[in-house]
Amino acid sequence: MVSNSENIPDAENFPAEINGLRMTRQRREVYKSLMENRVHPTAQDVFMEVKDKLPQISLATVYNCLEALVQHGIIRQVHFDRESCRYCPNLHEHGHFHDHSTGKIHDITFKPGVKLEDFLELPAGTQITNIELTLRGSLA
Amino acid sequence: MVSNSENIPDAENFPAEINGLRMTRQRREVYKSLMENRVHPTAQDVFMEVKDKLPQISLATVYNCLEALVQHGIIRQVHFDRESCRYCPNLHEHGHFHDHSTGKIHDITFKPGVKLEDFLELPAGTQITNIELTLRGSLA
């Protein structure tokens, strides 16, 4: 029952452009890697994965691609302390749970309908444009 | 009505040890700087502040002091993306709001009695040991 076919178009019918960003071979493979393996990889991780398909790609290009994808709102950066940045193609509002027992990072969603003001003491007039929530712990 | 006297003992009656960490002159000044100026400074910021009191202190020592204070649970590190770490002496559970209009970082507390499960979809068996919440935006 293993199925790694999400809704990722293959090379032939992959859109030539996403959110105004031209999908070059490198950007496409970087993006596909993120979509197929939702493990919040680092740039190095992506580099190693993508080299299988594009053996000549450089780490700098992986950084460039990731940056371009982030700038165009196609993927998001995830930060854990001072570790290398990680990348996530899940665009829904969510936080991250770093399970220290397995090392895996899980997406955590907010309960439907919850507003920030429901659980935070926000100074009057606060306009929040971005939320980053990181949880650490383990699965009992 | 200016009062920068919080509950920060002065040099004479400053505890010789906190949480099992010996309070050397350097550690004391670093800690006092954080307590007196609650602006979430970087190590560089602390370095520049503390040099007024201990002109011979080195940046490496400031890093060492901050690290020792963090390890002993006396202060906390705060992360904003890939920027330099910042330090916070507020030990109550709280998040941070980076006000992009003023550049200031504000402590944000949770509403009393709120539990994580109240607003997050947590997988069953999740044991959370640490929460990091970062908000970005502006004060209208």
Add this chain to the structure above:
DNA sequence: AAAAGATCAAGAATGATTCTTATTTTTATT
């Protein structure tokens, strides 16, 4: 086809942080 623009590869540069080592200070022991 030519020109302009965008992307890429490779390696150098940057900057925050950590590490190394010699020196100084503090604490424990005689």
Add this chain to the structure above:
DNA sequence: AATAAAAATAAGAATCATTCTTGATCTTTT
């Protein structure tokens, strides 16, 4: 109090993720 052992500090080197620079290559427009 003197001595030995342990801890902390200062200074600078090393590290590592990330960014920058530059020349080559690919795309799009004229």
